[in-house]
Amino acid sequence: MDPIKVGICGFGTVGSGTFRVLERNSQLISARVGREVIVSHVGARRNAHNIDTGDTLFSPDIFAVARDPEVDILVELIGGYDTARELVLEAINAGKHVITANKALIAVHGNEIFEAAQAKGVTVAFEAAVAGGIPIIKSIREGLAANKIEWLAGIINGTGNYILTEMREKGRSFADALADAQALGYAEADPTFDVEGIDAAHKLVILASLAFGIPLQFDKAYTEGISQLAIEDIAFADELGYRIKHLGIARRVESGIELRVHPTLIPSHRLLANVNGVMNAVMVEADAVGSTLHYGPGAGSEPTASAVVADIVDVARTLTADPEHRVPHLAVQPDRLSSEPVLPIESVTTSYYLRVSVLDKPGVLAQIATILSDAGISIEALIQKEAPEGQETATIIMLTNQTLESRMNDAIKQIEGIESTRGKVTRVRMEKLEG
Amino acid sequence: MDPIKVGICGFGTVGSGTFRVLERNSQLISARVGREVIVSHVGARRNAHNIDTGDTLFSPDIFAVARDPEVDILVELIGGYDTARELVLEAINAGKHVITANKALIAVHGNEIFEAAQAKGVTVAFEAAVAGGIPIIKSIREGLAANKIEWLAGIINGTGNYILTEMREKGRSFADALADAQALGYAEADPTFDVEGIDAAHKLVILASLAFGIPLQFDKAYTEGISQLAIEDIAFADELGYRIKHLGIARRVESGIELRVHPTLIPSHRLLANVNGVMNAVMVEADAVGSTLHYGPGAGSEPTASAVVADIVDVARTLTADPEHRVPHLAVQPDRLSSEPVLPIESVTTSYYLRVSVLDKPGVLAQIATILSDAGISIEALIQKEAPEGQETATIIMLTNQTLESRMNDAIKQIEGIESTRGKVTRVRMEKLEG
Numbered sequence: 001m002d003p004i005k006v007g008i009c010g011f012g013t014v015g016s017g018t019f020r021v022l023e024r025n026s027q028l029i030s031a032r033v034g035r036e037v038i039v040s041h042v043g044a045r046r047n048a049h050n051i052d053t054g055d056t057l058f059s060p061d062i063f064a065v066a067r068d069p070e071v072d073i074l075v076e077l078i079g080g081y082d083t084a085r086e087l088v089l090e091a092i093n094a095g096k097h098v099i100t101a102n103k104a105l106i107a108v109h110g111n112e113i114f115e116a117a118q119a120k121g122v123t124v125a126f127e128a129a130v131a132g133g134i135p136i137i138k139s140i141r142e143g144l145a146a147n148k149i150e151w152l153a154g155i156i157n158g159t160g161n162y163i164l165t166e167m168r169e170k171g172r173s174f175a176d177a178l179a180d181a182q183a184l185g186y187a188e189a190d191p192t193f194d195v196e197g198i199d200a201a202h203k204l205v206i207l208a209s210l211a212f213g214i215p216l217q218f219d220k221a222y223t224e225g226i227s228q229l230a231i232e233d234i235a236f237a238d239e240l241g242y243r244i245k246h247l248g249i250a251r252r253v254e255s256g257i258e259l260r261v262h263p264t265l266i267p268s269h270r271l272l273a274n275v276n277g278v279m280n281a282v283m284v285e286a287d288a289v290g291s292t293l294h295y296g297p298g299a300g301s302e303p304t305a306s307a308v309v310a311d312i313v314d315v316a317r318t319l320t321a322d323p324e325h326r327v328p329h330l331a332v333q334p335d336r337l338s339s340e341p342v343l344p345i346e347s348v349t350t351s352y353y354l355r356v357s358v359l360d361k362p363g364v365l366a367q368i369a370t371i372l373s374d375a376g377i378s379i380e381a382l383i384q385k386e387a388p389e390g391q392e393t394a395t396i397i398m399l400t401n402q403t404l405e406s407r408m409n410d411a412i413k414q415i416e417g418i419e420s421t422r423g424k425v426t427r428v429r430m431e432k433l434e435g
Numbered sequence: 436m437d438p439i440k441v442g443i444c445g446f447g448t449v450g451s452g453t454f455r456v457l458e459r460n461s462q463l464i465s466a467r468v469g470r471e472v473i474v475s476h477v478g479a480r481r482n483a484h485n486i487d488t489g490d491t492l493f494s495p496d497i498f499a500v501a502r503d504p505e506v507d508i509l510v511e512l513i514g515g516y517d518t519a520r521e522l523v524l525e526a527i528n529a530g531k532h533v534i535t536a537n538k539a540l541i542a543v544h545g546n547e548i549f550e551a552a553q554a555k556g557v558t559v560a561f562e563a564a565v566a567g568g569i570p571i572i573k574s575i576r577e578g579l580a581a582n583k584i585e586w587l588a589g590i591i592n593g594t595g596n597y598i599l600t601e602m603r604e605k606g607r608s609f610a611d612a613l614a615d616a617q618a619l620g621y622a623e624a625d626p627t628f629d630v631e632g633i634d635a636a637h638k639l640v641i642l643a644s645l646a647f648g649i650p651l652q653f654d655k656a657y658t659e660g661i662s663q664l665a666i667e668d669i670a671f672a673d674e675l676g677y678r679i680k681h682l683g684i685a686r687r688v689e690s691g692i693e694l695r696v697h698p699t700l701i702p703s704h705r706l707l708a709n710v711n712g713v714m715n716a717v718m719v720e721a722d723a724v725g726s727t728l729h730y731g732p733g734a735g736s737e738p739t740a741s742a743v744v745a746d747i748v749d750v751a752r753t754l755t756a757d758p759e760h761r762v763p764h765l766a767v768q769p770d771r772l773s774s775e776p777v778l779p780i781e782s783v784t785t786s787y788y789l790r791v792s793v794l795d796k797p798g799v800l801a802q803i804a805t806i807l808s809d810a811g812i813s814i815e816a817l818i819q820k821e822a823p824e825g826q827e828t829a830t831i832i833m834l835t836n837q838t839l840e841s842r843m844n845d846a847i848k849q850i851e852g853i854e855s856t857r858g859k860v861t862r863v864r865m866e867k868l869e870g
Contacts, residue, residue: 017723021581021582021723022581024583024722025581025582025583025722025723028583028648028767029580029581031648031767031768031771032580032648032763032766032767032768034759034760034763034768127578132724133723133724133725133727134727135573135574135577135578135579135727138570138573138574138577138578139570139573139574139578142570142573142745142748142749143562143570143573143574143745144570144741144745145464145467145744145745145748145749146456146457146460146464146740146741146742146743146744146745146747146748147456147460147741148459148460148463213463213466213467271706271709271710271730274706274709275706281728286741287459287460287737288452288456288460288568288737288738288740288741288744289567289568289731289732289737289738289741289742290568290731290732290735290737290738291731291732292568292569292570292729292730292731292732293728293729293730293731294727294728294729294730295706295727295728295729295730296724296725296726296727296728297724297725297726297727300725302722302723302724302725303723303724303725305581305723306579306581306582306721306723306724307581307724308581309580309581309723310577310578310579310580310581312581313577313580313581314577314580317760317761317762318756318760319760320756320757320760321753321755321756321757321760322755322756324469325469325752325753325754325755325756326752327752328467328469331467332463332466332467333466333467333469336466
C-alpha cells in the first residue's frame with residue numbers, strides 16, 4: 001500500500017520532535033499501522049532546530065501544506081488562534097484529516113472546527129493538546145466509555161506545578177520560583193497563560209467536554225492563578241496534612257457542571273498531591289470503574305510528539321473507515337451533545353482554607369466563629385498562631401466543611417468587617433478527592 | 436440502525452457487572468457509539484446475583500450463545516483454560532467478535548486464538564484481562580504507539596498488593612494478612628495464583644507482547660511469589676528508603692527481553708511505591724514520551740465491567756470497518772511480530788537486597804565483602820544489626836549495585852558456605868525505576 005503522507009505545519013520544538021520520532025521509530029510505527037508513514041511536506045518559516053529533513057518538501061508558507069494534494073494528514077503545530085483556525089479550516093475543506101496540539105484553538109474554536117470536520121467526513125485529533133504525552137483524551141473518550149464520569153481533577157500545567165513544587169520544597173517565593181522556571185525554559189517570558197491558569201483552563205474545557213459530552217465553553221470556565229499564593233499558606237497547608245496544587249476541576253452536580261481552575265488544598269497522601277515538578281496527572285472518578293489516575297510528562301518536544309504520532313496512527317487506521325463509525329470528536333455523537341449548564345463560581349460547593357490576621361485580643365475568634373456558624377459553615381480544623389514577639393497581629397487558619405461559594409463570599413465580607421481583622425481574608429479552596 | 440447484540444457467557448461477578456453497567460448507562464453508551472447496545476443472550480448455569488435480565492434470553496449452555504446467529508459480540512467471562520478456549524474458538528468460527536477478561540486464556544492460548552480471529556476477520560479484545568478498569572491495553576497499544584518501549588513495571592495483582600500493604604502498615608505476618616484478604620473476599624480459598632505470582636505473570640506476558648511486539652510466551656516468564664517474604668525485610672527496606680512491591684517487570688535489553696514477577700524493592704518516593712491496598716498501577720518507560728503511570732482498580736465487578744464495555748464500544752465501532760485497518764491484537768501486524776528471545780532469569784541484570792544472619796564475631800563482614808568484591812559486585816548500602824541480648828547471631832543487610840543474576844547466585848552460594856553464616860541468604864531484587 002502507498003505510504004501515508006503527513007504534512008507538518010510549524011517546525012519548532014514539537015514539530016521537529018514529531019519529525020524525529022516518526023523517523024527514528026519508522027519501522028515500529030509501520031509495523032503497528034500496517035503502512036508506512038512519511039512526512040512529505042513541512043511548512044515553516046525556518047528549520048529552527050536544523051533537523052535534516054532529507055527529501056521532504058519544505059515550504060515557507062504553511063498554507064502550501066493545506067493545498068498540497070499529496071498530503072493525507074495535516075499536523076498543525078503553529079499555535080495561536082487566528083492563523084491556526086484558518087489553516088485547520090482550509091485543510092478540512094481540502095478533505096484532509098487534521099491533528100493539532102493547540103489547546104487554545106480547540107478550547108475556543110473547537111465547536112466550529114469539529115462541525116466543519118463532520119461535514120467533510122474528516123477527523124480532527126488533539127491528544128497532544130492536553131497533558132502532553134499522557135494518553136488522557138483516549139483514556140477518557142474510549143478507555144472509560146462505559147462510565148458516567150462524575151468528576152475529574154488534573155495538574156495540567158507543568159510550569160505552575162514546577163513553581164508550586166519549588167515553593168513547597170525549598171521555601172522559595174512565587175517570584176523567585178518563577179524566575180527559576182523561566183531560566184530553565186519551563187516558563188515563557190510572559191508567564192500569564194501558565195501562572196494565571198488560562199492554559200490549564202483551555203485543557204480543562206476540553207477534558208470536561210469529553211467527560212460530560214458537552215460543547216466546548218471556554219468562556220464559562222472560572223480561572224484563578226497561583227501568582228497571589230503566599231509561601232506561608234503552603235506551609236500552613238502542610239502542617240494540616242495538605243498540599244496546594246493548581247488544579248483544573250470539572251464536576252457534574254445536580255444543577256450543572258462545575259468548571260474551575262484554582263489553587264486547591266488536597267490531602268497529602270493522595271497520589272495527585274505527590275505529582276511534582278513539571279509532571280502532569282489527571283484523576284478521573286467514574287461510576288463503574290471508580291478512581292483512575294493518568295500520569296506523565298505534560299510538555300516537551302518528544303512527549304508531545306508521542307501524542308501527535310499516536311493521533312497519526314489512529315487517523316491512519318480510519319482512512320478507509322466509514323466516518324459514522326469513528327470515535328466522535330467530543331466523545332458522543334454530535335447530535336447527542338448535552339446542554340447541561342456550566343455553573344458560575346458562586347454556585348460551586350467546596351470546602352475552604354481560610355487565613356485571617358487579627359488583632360491579638362479576646363473575643364475575635366468567637367466573632368469569626370459566630371459569623372461562620374450563622375452562615376451554616378462549620379470549622380473542621382483550626383490553628384491559631386500567637387502574635388510574634390513585638391507584633392500585635394495573630395494568625396487564624398481554618399478549614400471549613402463544604403459550603404456554597406456565594407455563602408462563603410458573604411461570610412468573608414463579614415469577617416473582613418470585624419474591627420479587629422487586619423487586611424483581607426486569604427481563601428484557598430479545598431478538595432478531598434474522595435470517590 | 437439495528438442495535439448491536441451482545442452475548443455474555445458467565446454471569447458471576449463480572450458478567451452481572453457488565454450487564455448492570457450496560458443497562459444503567461445505556462443512554463450514554465449509545466450516544467458514544469451511535470447505536471444502541473443490548474445484551475440479547477446470557478449463557479450461564481445460574482443467575483448467581485439475581486439480576487433482573489428482563490427479556491434477555493438465558494441459556495444454561497454457554498455454547499448456545501456462540502451458536503446464536505443474532506449475537507454480534509460474544510463476551511467470555513467463564514474463566515479457566517479449556518472450555519473458555521473451546522467457546523472462544525467456536526464463536527470466532529461463527530464469525531463473532533469476542534471480548535474476554537480471561538488473562539490465563541490469553542497468556543496461554545492467545546497466539547492460537549488471535550490467529551483464528553485473523554483468519555476469520557474478527558477482533559478479540561481483552562482490555563479487562565490486565566489491571567481491571569485501567570485502560571492499560573489501549574494506552575500501550577494505541578496511546579503510546581509512537582514509542583519504542585524500554586520497560587514497564589506493574590503492580591498487577593491486587594490481592595498481593597493488599598497483603599504487602601497490610602504487612603508494611605500494620606506489621607502483620609504474611610499468613611495473617613492473607614487470612615484477612617480471604618475474609619474480605621480479596622483472595623481465593625486457594626490463593627496460589629495470586630500470591631505465587633502466576634496471575635501477575637499472565638498479565639505481564641500480555642503487557643510485554645503489546646509493548647515489544649513479541650508473541651505470547653507464558654512458559655518463559657520467571658515467577659516468584661510473596662509467600663516467603665518476612666516482615667523484617669519489609670521493615671529493613673523501609674529503613675533504607677524502599678518499599679517492597681510484588682512487581683511484574685518486562686524490559687528490553689540488548690540480548691533480549693526480561694520477563695519476571697518477583698518481590699522488588701523500589702525507592703519509597705516513587706508513585707508506584709505509594710500504590711496501596713488492592714489498587715493496581717503500571718509504569719511505562721518509553722523513548723519519546725518518557726515515564727507514564729496508569730493507576731486504578733485492578734479487579735472487582737464494575738471496574739472490570741468498565742473495561743469489558745470499553746471493548747464492546749471499540750468493537751462496535753469496527754463492525755463495519757476493514758479488518759486490515761483495525762488495531763492489531765498484539766500491537767503490531769501479525770507478520771511483523773519480533774522474534775527477540777525472552778531471557779532466562781540467570782541472564783537478568785538487576786540490583787539486590789541481601790540479608791545474612793551471621794555469628795557475631797570478628798572478620799565475618801570482611802569475608803562477605805571479599806566474596807562480593809571478587810565477583811565484581813559492589814555494596815551500595817549496608818546495615819549491621821547487633822545480635823540481640825542473649826543471642827549470638829547478628830544480621831547484615833546490604834544493597835548491591837547491578838549485577839547478573841547468575842553471578843549473584845554464585846556469590847550467595849559462597850556466602851552461605853562461610854562457617855559463620857547461619858541459614859540461607861535472603862535475596863530480594865531491587866529496581867530504581869529510573870528513566
